[in-house]
Structures are given as C-alpha cells and as structure tokens.
Amino acid sequence: MFDMMVNRLNCNSVKWDVTEKASNSDKALLPMWIADMDFKVAPEIQQSLLNEIERGIFGYTYMPESAKEAIVQWVLNRHGWLVDEQTILFRKGVIPAIADVIKGFTKKGDAVLIAPPVYPPFQQLPEFNQRKVVHCPLVEQNGNYSMDFVLLEQLLKQDDVKLFIFCNPHNPVGKVWTEAELKQISALCYEHNVLILSDEIHADIVFGDAQHTPIAKVATEAEQANIITCMAPTKTFNLAGLQIAYMIVTDPQKRQQLNRQYEASGYGDLNCFAAVTMQTAYNDCAYWVEEMLQYISANMDYVIRELKVIPKVKVYKPDATYLLWIDYRELHISEQQMMNSLVEVGGLVLDPGTKYGVAGDGFIRLNVAYPMSTIKEAVARLLQTFNMIEETEVIAALR
Numbered sequence: 001m002f003d004m005m006v007n008r009l010n011c012n013s014v015k016w017d018v019t020e021k022a023s024n025s026d027k028a029l030l031p032m033w034i035a036d037m038d039f040k041v042a043p044e045i046q047q048s049l050l051n052e053i054e055r056g057i058f059g060y061t062y063m064p065e066s067a068k069e070a071i072v073q074w075v076l077n078r079h080g081w082l083v084d085e086q087t088i089l090f091r092k093g094v095i096p097a098i099a100d101v102i103k104g105f106t107k108k109g110d111a112v113l114i115a116p117p118v119y120p121p122f123q124q125l126p127e128f129n130q131r132k133v134v135h136c137p138l139v140e141q142n143g144n145y146s147m148d149f150v151l152l153e154q155l156l157k158q159d160d161v162k163l164f165i166f167c168n169p170h171n172p173v174g175k176v177w178t179e180a181e182l183k184q185i186s187a188l189c190y191e192h193n194v195l196i197l198s199d200e201i202h203a204d205i206v207f208g209d210a211q212h213t214p215i216a217k218v219a220t221e222a223e224q225a226n227i228i229t230c231m232a233p234t235k236t237f238n239l240a241g242l243q244i245a246y247m248i249v250t251d252p253q254k255r256q257q258l259n260r261q262y263e264a265s266g267y268g269d270l271n272c273f274a275a276v277t278m279q280t281a282y283n284d285c286a287y288w289v290e291e292m293l294q295y296i297s298a299n300m301d302y303v304i305r306e307l308k309v310i311p312k313v314k315v316y317k318p319d320a321t322y323l324l325w326i327d328y329r330e331l332h333i334s335e336q337q338m339m340n341s342l343v344e345v346g347g348l349v350l351d352p353g354t355k356y357g358v359a360g361d362g363f364i365r366l367n368v369a370y371p372m373s374t375i376k377e378a379v380a381r382l383l384q385t386f387n388m389i390e391e392t393e394v395i396a397a398l399r
Contacts, residue, residue: 001288002039002295003371019349031349032378035171035323037238037369042288045237048280052273061272063090070282071246075231077286078204081217087250089258090270092243094201094230095121098165101197101228102129104261105254110162113155115147116357117172119199122165123357134159137359138173143316143327145173149184156192163195168215169202172325172356172365174318176210179218186219189226196227201245202321204236204289207297210319216248225251228258236289237281238369244274296322299368299375306379310386322369325353329362331389338364338389345388346381 008016019031040046068085075083091097102125106112112126113134126133136152138145155161166185169176177185189196196215203212216227232245249255303324304315312330328338335352342348342364353360366382368375 002292003373004040005371005373006038006040008038029343029347029349030374030378030381032367032370033349033351033365035235035321035367035369036240037292037322038371038374039238039292039369041238042281042285044284044288045239045277045280048276049273052276058272060269061275062269063275067275067279070279071231074282075214075248079212079214079217081214083248084250087248087255089247089249089255089262090274091230091245091247091262092267092270093234094199094232094245095125096267097230097245097247098122098197098199099125099129100258100261100265101195102126102131102163104257105195106131106162111159113152113159113161113164113194114357115167115170117353117360117363118167118356119171120355122167122199126163126165132159134161135357135359137357138170138175140173143314145170145175147181147185149188152185153188153192156188156194161192161194163197164189166196166198166215168198168200169206169212169320171202171321172323172351172353172360172363174321174323174325176206176212176319177215179213182213182215182218186215186223186227190220190223194226198227198229200229200231201235203231205293205296205322206320207293207300207317208319212320216250225254228254233278233281237285239277239281242271242273242277244270244278295372296369299370299372300324302372302375303366303368303379307382307386310383310390312390313386322367324366324368326364326366327362328364328386331386333389335361341385341389342382346385348378348381348385 015031015034068088108130111132111134114122115136198215206212216224229248234240314327351365353363
C-alpha cells in the first residue's frame with residue numbers, strides 16, 4: 001500500500017506543483033518539505049468519499065453527534081484520555097483554531113510565549129494580530145531537546161505572558177514530552193495565570209516506546225480549565241486538504257467565548273465531506289495508522305543508517321512526527337549555501353531550519369512520508385550534496 005508511487009503533479013499540490021513552478025533549477029526537483037504524506041489514504045476513507053460523491057448533492061451539512069462520539073472513542077483508545085463530548089468544538093484547521101484563541105483571549109500588545117525552534121505559525125499568528133512574541137528556546141544536547149524551566153518561569157513573570165502556544169509532540173524536533181514535563185508546564189502556567197493552547201496534531205504519529213500524553217490529561221482539575229487542546233485527523237490520515245480539526249475546551253466560559261469568536265468570524269460550517277471522512281478514519285482505519293507508523297519508522301531507520309557515512313551530519317530518530325531534523329552545523333556553511341547546494345547539486349527542496357526560528361540555524365527538516373523508492377532517491381541526493389560540501393571544504397583548507 002505504502003510502496004505505491006502516486007503522481008501528484010498538475011493537481012494543485014502545494015508540495016509538488018508550487019515547488020516546480022517556483023524553481024529556477026534545470027533539475028527535476030524532489031520536494032520533501034511541507035508536512036503531508038505521499039501515501040494514498042486508507043481505502044475505507046476513499047470509498048466513503050466516493051459514496052458521498054455518488055449521492056450527487058453537496059448542500060449544507062453539520063457535524064453530527066456521531067462525529068463527537070468517534071473523537072471520544074479515538075482519543076480514549078489512543079491516548080487514554082476520556083473526553084466529554086460537550087467540550088469539543090470544531091474548526092477548519094488547527095491554524096484557524098490558534099488564531100481564534102489568540103483573538104479571543106489576548107489583546108493587542110499582550111505577550112504570547114512560544115518555544116522555538118517551532119512551527120512557523122506560532123510566531124506568525126500572534127504577530128499578524130499585533131501581539132508581542134516571547135521566546136523560550138528549547139535546550140538541545142546531542143539531539144535531545146528539553147524545556148528550560150528556569151527561563152520559562154522567568155519569562156512568564158517578567159513579560160506578563162497571557163498565552164503559551166505549546167507544541168505537543170513538538171514540530172520540528174519530534175519530541176514527545178514526559179508526564180513530569182507536562183505537569184511542570186501546566187503548573188507553572190496556572191500559577192502565573194497563563195492560558196495554554198496545546199497543538200497536538202501529531203499526537204497519533206509516535207514511534208517505539210514513546211507515548212503521547214495530552215497535557216490536559218495530566219493536569220489537575222483546576223489546571224484543565226486553563227488548557228485548550230487542538231487535535232485533528234488530518235496529519236494522521238493524510239487529510240489536510242479536507243480541512244477538519246477540533247478543540248477540546250473543558251471550561252464552559254472559554255467554550256462560550258470561542259463560539260462567539262467563531263460566529264463573529266463568519267467562517268461557516270465545515271465542508272460536506274468532513275464528518276463522514278473523520279468518522280470513517282477514526283472508526284475503521286486504526287489498522288492503516290499502525291501500518292503507516294511501521295513504514296515511516298523503517299524509512300527513518302534507513303535515512304539515519306545511510307547518512308552515518310557523513311560524520312559531520314547528525315540525525316536522530318524522533319519520538320514523533322514523520323519529519324527528520326537534520327543537524328549540519330559541523331559542516332560550517334551558511335543556511336543559504338546549504339539550501340542552494342541542496343537544490344543545485346541534489347535537486348532537493350527541504351525546509352531550512354530558520355523557518356522555525358533562529359534556534360533552527362544549522363538544521364534542515366526532511367519529510368520521510370514517501371514510498372521507500374523515493375526515500376532511497378532522496379538519500380542518494382543528500383549524500384551527493386553533503387559529499388560535495390565536504391570536498392569543497394577540504395579544497396578550501398588546502399589553498
């Protein structure tokens with residue numbers, strides 16, 4: 001199933017078509033940047049969409065109670081967290097949900113905290129809405145990332161932070177937070193009256209012994225009212241184009257505020273395929289997720305094993321996500337040189353690390369949710385690029 005090559009050109013794909021149109025290179029570029037998969041969806045999902053298409057009417061729809069029931073069962077089975085159906089609010093994506101929270105619970109000039117390197121909208125959305133963004137950079141040691149809790153508490157105090165946009169699991173570094181870390185984050189934010197928005201869109205994509213824990217699950221009852229959790233089936237089942245996500249909001253007053261915010265925005269209801277697709281995914285396609293995780297894990301193992309021949313390039317297997325965070329700092333070249341080399345030598349388009357903040361300088365992000373044949377081609381191109389950079393470095397040193 002996952003070995004199948006699907007031609008995504010000329011279908012308005014952001015990953016494939018936009019990359020090709022933006023390129024000035026003579027090479028056929030291999031885009032491995034934006035986080036969607038090059039895997040066909042589970043056949044049950046495809047069939048459910050075909051059934052809706054055959055009905056032939058695409059009028060106004062709503063999210064039925066059965067959609068909430070599917071969420072409750074999925075989150076309980078997957079993460080051991082029992083969610084009350086009443087706490088679920090639907091949105092067209094996690095990004096619109098984050099924007100609603102920023103606009104609903106902060107005002108212009110308020111401080112919003114993020115922990116870079118992190119998903120770019122965490123920085124962009126507060127800025128677009130004229131909020132002050134405060135950085136608490138993660139601490140990195142040999143590929144392992146952790147929260148600087150001393151700095152976190154200091155920033156919460158001195159900057160009068162109103163909102164912490166938290167990534168759990170963390171994109172791009174792939175960290176799954178421990179229960180102890182989550183409890184400490186929750187307690188500190190509660191103590192300083194800072195709302196937590198926890199983006200848990202990658203919650204289902206976890207490997208090995210790692211176990212995703214929703215931060216609200218381990219928070220105290222009082223702290224839970226201070227947490228808004230964002231989840232979606234879109235990353236898990238490769239459904240980003242269908243635009244469906246949800247928030248879990250335990251505090252009734254915050255739900256009321258978010259409902260008012262939603263109505264004021266004029267967003268409208270979700271698309272007519274959202275409910276049936278999500279229910280089919282959550283009710284019938286857990287097997288597909290397990291097979292996908294095994295396949296991506298093998299892809300990661302292959303990339304890491306093959307890149308070991310370049311000692312100055314470090315890549316570690318993440319706890320979560322289908323993204324590898326590759327450390328090339330020991331090559332001692334600028335990000336611009338690296339990105340140019342990837343395109344001109346390897347014909348590869350990856351995400352530059354500084355897209356995720358200055359803490360990402362010296363890193364690139366590689367999406368490995370592709371058929372193995374594509375992964376092997378990508379690794380060959382990476383090795384070609386890194387070897388050229390090393391050879392250039394040696395020649396320069398001899399001059």
